[in-house]
Amino acid sequence: MLAACAQQGVLEEPVPLGDFALGLNIVVADNVQKVPISREATVEEWETAMKAAVAARFGRYEGTKLYNIGISVDGYALAPPGIPVVAAPKSVLVITANIWDDAAQKKLNAEGKQFTVFESLSGETIVGSGLTRTKQQQMDALTFNAAKKVEDWLLENPSWFGLTAEEVAAAMKARREAAKQAKSDVPAEEPAPSAVPKPK
Template sequence: MIFRHHLAGLVSLMLLGACGASDLADPPVPLGNFALGLNIVVADKVEMVPISRKATPEEWVATMKQAVDDRFGRYEGSKLYNIGISVDGYALAPPGIPVVAAPKSILVITANIWDDAAQKKLNAEGKQFTVFESLSGDTVIGTGLTRTRQQQMDALAYNAVKKVELWLLENPEWIGLPPPATTPPAPDMSVK
């Protein structure tokens, strides 16, 4: 599995964090006629980095499904899209690590999008995302000391599903949006 090959790198990446704040209270970004159809999450092959707090596959499924519902359940379009997510691997920062290390939690998922009516997968291959917990005042010293395991999972799931939303926006043709406006290249003014 891809996650296993990056295990050593993921341990070192636990020291990193990404900035961000919840946007779920804001109006959703425009996704055309998008409406959430099936919300499929699997975690039967999830791998855990050895220094992590433990979470069961069932806990990951419930947490990820809730994050998908929270973000994509806000859309009231007329066309159903199914979202499938595989939880591939994770590390939940444990308590008791020295403040100097300040480990961050990490989650690796693979996502797929289907057009429900056409019964067609829109992406040729699953898109893998690696996300970290957001950096804030209470997470600088390490989330293992400041957050519960479930809070860490919720933060990672939120960040992962936000990445899926951004991925949809990068592929507007999937959801019937016009392509982003492009600026024509500047004319060649060089002397020949």
């Protein structure tokens, strides 16, 4: 049996995002559509989970201007338990994001940016996370990945936040190198003691 516990993703070090600071964190799920084979999640549950993911990721930035993020939860499928492994569906979340300059009361993107995200692949999700994760764990994983997609999108538009593409590229490179260094600094596990008889 695979372990039933699941972990939400770990936040990477934030990449400098110019003058960005999170203003309003708006999430609406009034018109969310559910795929037929799915666990049930309420509008309130989706709004709460998505707001928490946005706050966790973007609340770390301490710029000098406020930017409002608005997200619509458009559709979802939460893999249910009890489905045979060969037909185990994957959990998925579809959102549309928009961003505003708060002081200028101006929307920065011409059209909403839609993202489709899945749960991160692991030994638990490869057979269908409905067998190994609770509904809340699935929602936490999906909204975590959705917030990361929104962050990546903002980094693709550095001029919104007073940055150049070169500055963002340098920051991304530094983050990748820091992540590699962190992995290499993790001590290796000590080998289990061998069954060698103690000297008499």
